[in-house]
Amino acid sequence: MHETCNVRERPFATDGALHSLERLAPEDPLFDGPSLEDLREYPRRPHKRLRTAPLRAAAVAALITSACGDPSSQPVYATDAVLVRLDPGATLPPPQRGDDAGPPIVQVASVAPADSDPILRVPVPAGQTPDEYARSLSAQPGIALAEPIAIYTSSKTPNDSRYKELWGLKAIDVESAWSTTVGDRAIAVAVIDDGVAMTHSDLAANIWVNPEESSSNGRDDDGDGLVDDVHGWDFVDNDAQPGPASSGAERWHGSHVSGTIGAVGDNRAGVVGVNWKVSIMALRAIGPAGGRSDDLARAIDYAVDHGARVINASWGGGGTSDVIQRAVARAEKHGVLFVAAAGNEGAAKPSFPANLNLANVLSIGALNPDGTLASFSNRGAMLTAPGVGILSTTAPGQYARYDGTSMAAPHVSGAAALLWSARPAATLAQVKKALLESAGRADKKIDVAKALDALGVTGGGGDQAQPPHLSRAKLEFAAASGKTPRAQTITLRQEGGGSKQWVAKTDAGWIQLAKTSGEAPARLTVRVDPAGLSSGAHTGHVAVSWADQPSARTVLEVSLRVGTGPAIAVDGPCALRDDALHVPAGSSCAISLAGLAPGVTASSVQWRLPGGELVRGGLWYGRFLRRGTYDLQVTASEEGTDGISVVVE
Structure with missing residues (x-):
């Protein structure tokens, strides 16, 4: 991890220790250079303070100041919105003066996953700063949390690009570990950063492929609300192209991190990562202006929901974010390791989010080639790894050397992935313990070979399989006008990949399964039969083990609403009665469409609000500002257009 206004240039010794990149050996691993003992002391230049790039006016209030390592620096906030979490059943405060001049119903975007409490992105009123508005909301009843959207950064410190030896991999003894495993494509590592150069020849073969998404067909095949997210997602530009920005010098940070984790091995070109084989999930959540806390949290949730075993966070800064903390805590519940760079301020403690006190977090400091802690590295990290003069992938076909705890963290992320490739059934606690036990007492440097041995010794019970992973946690059906809803299909797989026999059973006679056993990975089709059921809501379950x-079991919730009118469900102070939606004026609630048929996914659902706003998605949050009776229209492609009256009282 490194800050844009804390950049250093560090030339290396000359003599025979330096070679140009053009003279790299045609094979990797790349360990044909001189030993570290032959290197001279690195001459230092005075630190150069570089100009920080201008930030988006709509996103931030000022230039990033926390990047300079000044303890008094204040965090920078986005100016367009704040994040709000409500108490159960609560609603947003009544609109302020002037809010009633616009449309009667407006969308309030949520950044939380469907299985978590909603976290709403609430616009900041004119004339107020984000922190002022968040403080005023926090004092309101029913508000569990209100916080500004923080901006976090990642940057790098390039060195003389001719110094070719991958000393970092030797320092953590990954060579010995390679005699046991060189990695496995079944293990996914999420790189949440400024994008990944997916066409780089040393990365392309190791880029993650979403097994539940068809390539570029313009449809949301896996039902996650994102279209064509084949290799990941760009949360900055909100599209399926998670590569670096199209221009700018400071845009290869995530690509460099990815190369350390998993540059392709044994391909007779370039460099090699800790893993020769791995799946790098590209999640772009940091743009030229830095990374917003809401985008970073969404990226963490995406990684968890799509099967990542490790999340690499080579970013951070001043201030804290409850939204990010909740996302990391959710990752812990799903057994996902969160590896975070400690920070480059030379401070006594790691920065956020590396300082989170959660069981799945590992904070990583940076080491010099001589084994000492780098002067820029924050102290107090749980582990250390090489972070000075690290050669890795950048632009397609290119390589460069960077310094920073950002470069140290992917050594540990890669090590964790390597351990899971050797023991796919190992738990989060076992992998973390093995990494910690491998560390030296004085320097806390990881040793991958020792960690692999520790996992074999301390992994008793590690062969106990994790429960089946289902692509959906809940299926919603609706039977309107006596019709039978169309079937829905989910996918199931084993964490870490591989095949395994599964069985499924239901606890409700109206739930029908196309098959009750098979071999994972597999697709399971679920149907419902409303015949004989009374009007109203019905809930059942499918247990997959x-x-x-049999004890390794995952339960799928199945709900069926029998009645007339569109299959709309609500949560909050809203109520469905007399074939209309009744809402108190000034309140907010969640509105969803149940019973999506195959091919009719959340991203293909459109809601047209009375003011003309078009909202996409099977679930959205609305704020109802003016009294009156309005028409809410919903379109779900193959299902046609339907409508329901909304009575704002």
Whole structure:
């Protein structure tokens, strides 16, 4: 991790220790250079303070100041909105003066996943700063949390690009570990950063492929609300192209991180990562202006929901974010390791989010080639790894050397992935313990070979399989006008990949399964039969477990609403009665469409609000500002257009 206004240039020794990149050996691993003992002391230049790039006027209030390592620096906030979490059943405060001049119903975007409490992105009123507005909201009843959207940064410190030896991999003894495993494409590592150069010849073969998404067909095949997210997602530009920005010198940070984790091995070109084989999930959440806390939290949730075993966070800064903390805590519940760079301010403690006190977090400091802690590295990290003069991938076909705790963290992320490739059934606690036990007492440097041994010794019970992973946690059906809803299909797989026999059973006679056993990975089609059911809501479950380990079980919730009118469900102070939606004026609630048929996914659902605003998605949050009776229209492609009256009282 490194800050844009804290950049250093560091030339290396000359003599025979330096070679140009054009003279790299045609094979990797790349360990044909002189030993570290032959290198001279690195001459230092005075630190150069570089100009920080201008930030988006709509996103931030000022230039990033926290990047300079000044303890008095204040965090920078986005000026367009704040994040709000409501108490159960609560609603947003009544609109301020002037809010009633616009449309009667407006969308309030949520950044939380469907299985978590909603976290709403609430616009900041004119004339107020984000922190002022957040403080005023926090004093309101029913507000569990209100915080500004923080801006976090990542940057780098390039060195003389001719110094070719990958000393970092030797320092953590990954060579010995390679005799056991060189990695596995079944293990996914999420790189949440400024994008990944997916066409780089040393990365392309190791880029993650979403098994539940078809390539570029313009449809949301996996039902996650994102279209064509084949290799990940760009949360900055909100599209399926998570590569670096199209221009700018400071845009290869995530690509460099990715190369350390998993540059392709044994391909007779370039460099090699800790893993020769791995799946790098590209999640772009940091743009030229830095990374917004809401985008970073969404990226963490995406990684968890799509099967990442490790999340690499080579970013951070001043201030804290409850939204990010909740996303990392959710990752812990799903057994996902969160590896965070400690920070480059030379401070006594790691910065946020590396300082989170959660069981799945590992904070990483940076080491010099001589084994000492780098002067820029924050102290107090749980582990250390090489972080000075690290050669890795940048632009397609290119390589460069960077310094920073950003470069140290992916050594540990890669090590964790390597451990899971050797023991796919190992738990989060076992992998973390093995990494910690491998560390030296004085320098806390990881040793991958020792960690692999520790996992074999301390992994008793590690062969206990994790429950089946289902692509959906809940299916919603609706039977209107006596019709039978169309079937819905989910996918199931084993965490870490591989095949395994599964069985499934239901607890409700109206739930029908196309098959009740098979081999994972597989697709399971679920149907419902409303015949004989009374009008109203019905709930049942499908339990999916491993055939040889019945206790490793995942439960899918199935809901069926029988009645007339569109299959709309609400949560909050809203109520459905008399075929209309009744809402108190000034309140907000969640509105969803149940019973999506195959091919009719959340991203294909459109809601047209009375003011003309078009909202996409099967679930959205609305704020109802003016009294009156309005028409809310919903379109779900193959299902046609339907409508419901909204009575704002």
